Amino acid sequence: MTAARAKRPPEAAPRQDPGSARAFRVARAGGHVAGSVRGGGTPLLVLHGGPGLSDTSFLFADELEGWQTVRYTQRGVPPSSEQGPYTLEHHVADAVAVIDALGLQHVCVVGHSWGGHLAMHLAVSRPDRVLGLVLVDPFGATGDGGEAALATEMTARLPAGDAARADALDRRALAGFGSEAEALESMALFWRSYYANPAHAPAMPAGLRLSVSCYAESLTSMRHHLAQDTLARLAPTATCPVHVVVGGASPIPTSVGSATADLFPRGRLITVPGGGHLPWTERPGCLRAALENLRNELHADSLVPPHARQQCERAEPAV
Structure with missing residues (x-):
């Protein structure tokens, strides 16, 4: 799985207190999305599972140390706006709006389950904003997604x-x-x-x-795009690294993750033996290791210099 490696300029910013967290609220048509930024390091956008669920990324927060994490609750559930629409296109637009509002040019993205599927759509829709993906036991990119x-x-x-x-x-x-x-x-x-x-x-x-x-509308949108082979058509054009982490004992077959990784020119499958759909619980450190592997690959590309830091510059104040 090789392809020409697209070069983007390195990004750096001042150090932040890793323990500090800053809330943000980003205006959207008819509402807003709300989240927080924590820590310092390479910016990492965190897309939680669902769809239609509260932000569950706190379950793997310990695996994200060493990154500047950007977490937000996807539309549909407080503290973000509850109203739709809830299509994949709107979810992608929300993610881009968060990146824009925080003054970030490029981000790495980690997504779990539904969030991993959303991350793929973000990457193929806006490849100019995504440096690399870590997809944790995601709904797949082909067939019915598993x-x-x-x-x-x-x-x-x-x-x-x-x-x-x-x-x-x-x-x-x-x-x-x-x-x-x-x-x-x-x-x-x-x-x-x-x-x-x-x-x-x-x-x-x-x-x-x-x-x-x-929940219902987002999954309907996912099924529509799977039926249209949206990811199957666009994934081969992606130039960023895509690390697909699957649990060897997950209820989603490992073949789903394998087929997804195979679609991306720089796709890589990482199977966690004995791991379920939340593989970091059975095998602590597996997600941290996958993220570090992604950082090392980007470092080799000269996209993320060692210890590069980028500050989130803009956001509406939390209210």
């Missing part, structure tokens, strides 16, 4: 009664007329199935929110 296999395996990992209840509630949510409480109940039942050993897995974190309309 959606059917994921649903089948997660159901198989549950007791029959729980599986039937979770599946029925999820179908209501996908149809767009289930309640938030029902959708969260379904997610809570399914949650342990994300792990390699569901019997010993932790429960879903408390306090999460889920927008049923965002």
Whole structure:
């Protein structure tokens, strides 16, 4: 998987206190997206899973040390605006708006699950803004993205009664007329199935929110683009490194990640033995290592000099 390496100018900025965090709020048509910037180092845009879910990237925050992390809650759930539209195009535009508002020219991107799929669309839509990707057990770029296999395996990992209840509630949510409480109940039942050993897995974190309309519309948009082969057509034109990290025991088959990595000229598959859909929980440090590998590859390209730092310059104050 080789291709001509596009050179972008190195970027540097003053040091920041790694422990400090600054909230931001970026205006969007009819609303806003809200998030925070923390630490110093190469800018890293963090795209959480979902869709329609609260920002869950706190679950792997320890793996992101040494980067200037830019996290935000995707549209649909507070503290960002709850109203749509929720298409992939709008999600990509929100991500670009965050990058613009913070005064960043280029970013690396890490995305988990749905966030990994969104990261691919960002990279092929705006290759001028993305230096490299780390995709953590993402929905894939071909076929149905692994959606059917994921649903089948997660159901198989549950007791029959729980599986039937979770599946029925999820179908209501996908149809767009289930309640938030029902959708969260379904997610809570399914949650342990994300792990390699569901019997010993932790429960879903408390306090999460889920927008049923965002969940349904975003997945409909993803399915539309998969049917149109959007990523399959555009991924071969991408010049940035793409590291696809998959759990060897994830409910998403490793073949989904392999097929995704193969689409990108600089794609690389990293399988985490014994890892589930949240592989950093079973194998702490695996995401940190993947990010460091990406940084080293960019350093070799002279895109990110050693210890390069770029400051986030602009953002609306949090209110």
